Structure formats: structure tokens, C-alpha cells
Amino acid sequence: MFFNSLTFAVFLPIVFVLYWFVFNKTKSSQNLLLILASYYFYSCWDWRFLFLLVFSTFLDYYTGIQIEKNHNKKIRKFWFWLSIAINLGLLGLFKYYNFFASSFATLLDDFGLKTSPFLLDVVLPVGISFYTFHGLSYVIDIYYKRIKAEYNFVDYSLFVSYFPLLVAGPIERATHLLPQVKLKRTFDYTKAKQGAYQFIWGLVKKVVVADTCATYANAIFDNYSSMNSWSLVLGAVYFSFQIYGDFSGYSDMALGMSKLFGMDLLRNFNYPYFSRDIAEFWRRWHISLSSWFRDYLYIPLGGSKGSKIRQVRNVFIIFVVSGFWHGANWTYLAWGCINALYFLPLLLLNKNRSNIEMVALQWDVASAKEMLHMVYTFALACLAWIFFRAKSITDAVLYLKRMFTQASFSSQYLSNERYNYELLGILLLFVVVEWNNRFKEEPLSGKNSWLKVALAIAAIIALGTYSDYKEFIYFQF
Secondary structure: OOOHHHHHHHHHHHHHHHHHHHOOOOOOHHHHHHHHHHHHHHHHHHHHHHHHHHHHHHHHHHHHHHHHHHHHHHHHHHHHHHHHHHHHHHHHHOHHHHHHHHHHHHHHHHHOOOOOOOOOOOOOOOOHHHHHHHHHHHHHHHHOOOOOOOOOOHHHHHHHHHOOOOOOOOOOEOOHHHHOOOOOOOOOHHHHHHHHHHHHHHHHHHHHHHHHHHHHHHHHHHHHHHHHHHHHHHHHHHHHHHHHHHHHHHHHHHHHHHOOOOOOOOOOOOOHHOOOOOHHHHHHHOOHHHHHHHHHHHHOOOOOOHHHHHHHHHHHHHHHHHHHHHOOHHHHHHHHHHHHHHHHHHHOOOOOOOOOOOOOOOOOHHHHHHHHHHHHHHHHHHHHHHHHHHHHOOOOOOOOOOOOOOOOOOOOOOOOOOOOOHHHHHHHHHHHHHEEEEEEEEOOOOOOOOHHHHHHHHHHHHOOOOOOOOOOHHHHH
């Protein structure tokens, strides 16, 4: 069930009405309804994997209590590592087993040893990377005594399975969401209106920007061997806007609909394409994942302390793991390594914390320099996205080779192109709207909000009618 589907357009209002008008007496009844709605939502993908979600929920709930109850360090450590091992084991089994088995068999074949690896004939459970990280952060925080274990199974279950964030985040922390889950919510019209506006803006990003760009990005990447430089540059730019509109659009919809139920989720995107360097980009892109790796991997490894060699090691570990988190393909590892290389000069020159606040330009030389830095950072991101989007390392390298050697900048027509120049106009308008609203969480609130909402809905209907795409890119992770 996609957020941008007619089925969900029926599902969400029903849950909303039941939540505020039928199950609104107590916090427990509100939470129970949301759990039932979340389990139904998840079962619409594949009901068999619902048992995996319930098992993962019970595992971390039980081990969290055992870690808190026991004062013996060895027993605490046993339950801690048991939870870590099972969580990562299940994630590895479903997501990475076939990749490692096939890669190892290919390596043996290169040495003349023919093998027939045993591969699992299973699909990847949707959202497993996200709800696994929810549980892991919860158990880790209990082990290090940052939080107390949650004894109410219903409350903990909602924290893990809450349907707005279940399949593609943001990756929530128990310190942020559980306190909200444990309180009875009362209807707040202002908050609900803000949520509706943010949901609609997320839908604009998905339907108007991401799905439209997908038509051209897919056509160019699938036919890159016959494309000239200009077309390949456009392909990289189109995919950059596609993945941003797709994923940040999902996050906006998740945050918006959660406000409809009286709860706030962690912000996941903060206008990353207006970043002035790669370090700032990663503070603004997929914030919940970046901060998760920072708090639970980078800092425990030593972070930015110690020698430069150790700092470089930690940066590469973070980016390689981040790349591998996205999927079992060498292209994701390459993408992670490329971003680590981008980050390295900033680290060595101690400039990785230079740009903290959102850029505020004026008519002067310093602002012109910052604008050039933004364009440069966006170009670096586009080059890295080529590896993220390509089917293989070979395809990515050949794509880049043609982009820098087929120096023809004439327009090429693809058989399935629609309104190419109109799309460029849409993207330009989208950038202007985002730029003018970069200090806000979403652009539709404020003055003339009803007019802006009406125009947004009109754009969704106009382009959504002809959209060939429904799935969200990050559902595969």
C-alpha cells in the first residue's frame, strides 16, 4: 500500500476518524488502534513477513527488559549481544546472503573452481532495515543506561511498527518517540493542518518531481551507450532530483501524517542540495540514518578524536557501511567510498564543520563564492548518484566515460520522452520554491496557504494522472 495510492487515500481517513472519534478515550486505545492499522498496512505488502516484524518487536522488548533487570555485567552483555546478533543475522540473511554467496562463487570461478552456490528464493521484507535499526538503537541505549526499558508491550510495539515510518523511516529513537507514545493525544487543529500541508507537499515532491524525472532518468540510464554528453549530464541531474523528490517526499508524507495523529517524527531532510560542501550535505540528507551511524558507530569508534589516520579510518567505515546499508550491490559500496573520498579533504583540513547554518545569501562577493560552492557540491553529488543508480560498476564507469568523451551537446529524442523542456521548467520552479522556503519545514504554510495548497493539488492531479511510477526507491532498502 503506497502513500500515493487510491487504497491509502481510503485507508488514512478511516484510521484518522476512528482514532479521534472512536478510540480517543484513552492512550491505550489510541495506541492499540495504531498498532492494528500498522499491522494491516504492513500485511498489505506480504502478510507472511508480519510474523518477522512481530518477532523482531518481541525480541528487543524482552532483551531490553532482561538487560535492565540484571546487574551482572556478563548477563547484561549476553542479552545485549544476543539481540545484536539476531537482529543483524536476520538482516544479513534476507538482505545480504545471496549477494555474498554469489560474490564468493564468482571469486572461486575466477580461480578456476566451478561452484553452484545455494541461494535463498525469498524477497526482501519491506522496511526490515528501518525497523531493525529502531530496535537496535533501543537496546543499545538501554545497555549504556541512556534510557529505561519499556515494560508496556503495546507502547513498545507502536514505537517499532508505527505505520507512517515503518517501511522507509525516518529511523526513530526511543528517546524521541516513546515519550509521545506513552501520552494520550488530544486533537490539535493547528498541528493537524500543518501535517496536512506537509503531506501534500511530500506528495508534490513524489508525484510531480520524482515520478516525472523517473521517466527520463530511466530512459537515459537504460540507453546510456547511445547517449551523448548532454543527455548523460541530464540523466544524472534527473536522477538526483528523482531520488531527492522520492525519498524526501516520503519523509514529508510520514512526518505530515504523524502530525495528524498528534505525534512528531524526526526531520529527515533539510534542503541538502543547498549545501556548500559534502559534510553539510550529509548533515542535511537522510538525517536520521546519518545521525544513527554517527551516534552508534562513528563515535564508539573514536569519532574525530585521535590521530588523523584513525579519523580517516572511521570516516571510511561509516561511509562504506552506509553504502552497504542501502543494498547488496557493489555499486552502493562504490557510492559510499566516493562520498568518503569527497569528505576526506574537509576532514584533513578541519573544515568538516564549517557550514552549520543554512546559507543566507546577499549581493556580495562572499555570497557569490557560496553559490559556486553549492553548485560544485551538487555536481559532486550527481556524479556519485550515477554509481547509486547504475546496475553495475561497469555500467557506472562506462556512463561516466561517455559523459566526458561524447562531447556533443545537441538535444536527443528518446521514444518514451514526454515534455522534456516542460520538465526542466518544473525543476527550475521547484528549486525556486525550495530556495525561498529553505528556512521552513515545508513551503505550503504561511501567507496564501489555501491558494498554494490548491495549486499543489492541481499539479498532483495533472501529473499523477499520467504517472508511470508508484513505488518509492527506498522501499527496496
